[in-house]
Amino acid sequence: MKTDNSLNWWRQYGKYVLMATRYHDQVIVAVDDCTYRDADGNEYLDLNAGTMCALVGHHHPQLVERMRRQLDEVIHTGTSFLSPVVFQASAKLAEVTPGDLQKSVFFSTGAEANEYALRLARQSTGKSGVLALTKGYSGLTWGMSALTGGGRHARPSLPDVGYLLTPDVGDCPPGRSLNDWMLELFEHSLELNRGLLHNVAAIIVEPIPSTGGMITLPDGFLRLLRSLADEIGALLIVDEAQTGMGRTGKWWGIEHEGVQPDVLVAAKGIGGGFPVSAVITTGRIADDVARRMSHYSSHQSDQLAAAAALAVMEIIQQELLVERAAEMGAYLQAQLDALAARWAGLRGVRGRGLMIGFDVVAPPESPLDETALGEALVEFLHERGVHAHPLKNRFRIMPPLTIGRPQIDRFLNVLEEALRALAADRLRPHGPRSQQAAALVRQRYGSPLVHAAQWAWTHSPQELVSKLRASLSGNVPNGNFRKSTQSPSQTR
Numbered sequence: 019m020k021t022d023n024s025l026n027w028w029r030q031y032g033k034y035v036l037m038a039t040r041y042h043d044q045v046i047v048a049v050d051d052c053t054y055r056d057a058d059g060n061e062y063l064d065l066n067a068g069t070m071c072a073l074v075g076h077h078h079p080q081l082v083e084r085m086r087r088q089l090d091e092v093i094h095t096g097t098s099f100l101s102p103v104v105f106q107a108s109a110k111l112a113e114v115t116p117g118d119l120q121k122s123v124f125f126s127t128g129a130e131a132n133e134y135a136l137r138l139a140r141q142s143t144g145k146s147g148v149l150a151l152t153k154g155y156s157g158l159t160w161g162m163s164a165l166t167g168g169g170r171h172a173r174p175s176l177p178d179v180g181y182l183l184t185p186d187v188g189d190c191p192p193g194r195s196l197n198d199w200m201l202e203l204f205e206h207s208l209e210l211n212r213g214l215l216h217n218v219a220a221i222i223v224e225p226i227p228s229t230g231g232m233i234t235l236p237d238g239f240l241r242l243l244r245s246l247a248d249e250i251g252a253l254l255i256v257d258e259a260q261t262g263m264g265r266t267g268k269w270w271g272i273e274h275e276g277v278q279p280d281v282l283v284a285a286k287g288i289g290g291g292f293p294v295s296a297v298i299t300t301g302r303i304a305d306d307v308a309r310r311m312s313h314y315s316s317h318q319s320d321q322l323a324a325a326a327a328l329a330v331m332e333i334i335q336q337e338l339l340v341e342r343a344a345e346m347g348a349y350l351q352a353q354l355d356a357l358a359a360r361w362a363g364l365r366g367v368r369g370r371g372l373m374i375g376f377d378v379v380a381p382p383e384s385p386l387d388e389t390a391l392g393e394a395l396v397e398f399l400h401e402r403g404v405h406a407h408p409l410k411n412r413f414r415i416m417p418p419l420t421i422g423r424p425q426i427d428r429f430l431n432v433l434e435e436a437l438r439a440l441a442a443d444r445l446r447p448h449g450p451r452s453q454q455a456a457a458l459v460r461q462r463y464g465s466p467l468v469h470a471a472q473w474a475w476t477h478s479p480q481e482l483v484s485k486l487r488a489s490l491s492g493n494v495p496n497g498n499f500r501k502s503t504q505s506p507s508q509t510r
């Protein structure tokens with residue numbers, strides 16, 4: 019169906035939207051299981067489960083019903099009150115997490131839960147440092163961005179943060195033993211962080227670093243981290259925001275390695291689309307820290323969030339979604355492997371359960387770089403009703419765990435069509451199809467002259483001090499000061 023309804027929404031209201039990221043032009047008005055429907059009546063197969071959150075399918079009736087019931091009871095109380103549903107969700111989380119993880123607290127986002135997990139580790143160990151993977155992702159709050167992606171989003175970074183080189187299996191030099199290479203990187207990492215090792219409160223790791231490129235870690239790496247944590251007296255925090263709750267074919271990604279973490283962070287899928295995250299730790303750590311540390315966040319262990327988490331965990335158990343993720347994931351991987359055998363443009367099929375990555379590679383004569391190639395493929399899929407969200411040319415497939423064979427086959431057919439077009443060098447991005455994205459680019463990369471003027475202005479302390487003085491002595495009318503600092507073009 020082709021109407022302009024989506025664009026009309028943007029035309030009427032777009033000027034009120036802060037373009038915090040690159041939004042699609044399609045305005046979504048309905049969702050169901052693995053499908054989005056936009057305001058123009060087009061349907062899309064969602065291969066991303068929203069932002070990897072709609073684990074049990076969009077709008078699962080049992081989830082909606084449980085939350086509706088909770089809406090009639092209690093949505094929120096002050097942070098210092100709990101309600102029955104919070105106790106029930108905590109008990110369920112203890113039931114489905116490994117080993118002696120037992121006590122939990124709920125928050126809203128993954129970054130928020132990670133922040134709390136680090137506070138917990140610092141209190142528990144009396145140390146302040148953190149070790150994260152160079153290709154790890156912990157979120158984009160101020161603190162978590164110091165850990166994410168080697169801290170490249172954090173300038174300046176936080177003190178006492180160190181990075182461990184990521185043994186990405188895909189980077190192992192040909193002919194090298196994977197195990198030897200991993201150990202060499204590990205040794206090098208310890209050398210790099212030599213000055214910090216005595217002061218590490220926590221090592222934080224994702225069982226499959228997803229945003230770093232859907233990275234496969236070598237067998238034994240998580241066990242190495244466990245040993246390192248024990249050796250230096252740090253806690254091992256496993257961030258299961260993406261790998262958790264059945265996604266990899268086990269309840270938790272860490273279970274594939276049989277490693278017992280001290281703290282587990284659940285986020286994204288645990289709320290089934292509602293903002294919920296959780297930190298779960300052992301009774302010993304929780305009780306010890308509770309004596310010294312109080313934590314407060316406005317939506318800590320909210321009733322509605324707990325209801326969502328409880329419903330999601332119950333649905334996963336009732337519908338055997340962990341087993342289903344293993345089965346559907348094995349099918350999808352096998353079919354992708356078969357496609358990779360037929361088409362040189364598809365490589366590096368990897369992952370576990372329904373957490374699958376692959377890379378798309380252009381033929382040597384193609385003018386497309388990795389970003390343009392990824393965009394061209396996304397557009398190709400979009401036009402044929404399939405929604406994917408790659409990192410440049412690295413694709414991550416993480417659909418709701420309810421996805422079935424017919425939907426997987428539909429995706430595979432469209433992907434093969436795209437690979438055929440790629441092999442014939444017919445795959446091209448159409449340019450800035452997204453009018454909103456084009457506007458964002460203009461905003462971000464405005465004139466270099468304006469940037470230079472802005473830099474000069476904000477880096478001129480004498481001018482700033484004289485301006486402040488004038489403002490304090492009342493020479494500058496109230497409000498003018500702020501305006502003039504924001505707009506260099508008006509001040510120069």
Ligand SMILES: Cc1ncc(COP(=O)(O)O)c(C=O)c1O
Binds near residue numbers: 228285
């Ligand atoms: C492994 C991991 N940790 C933490 C986060 C941050 O979660 P949120 O975006 O909910 O803050 C993400 C988000 O993608 C993630 O993938």
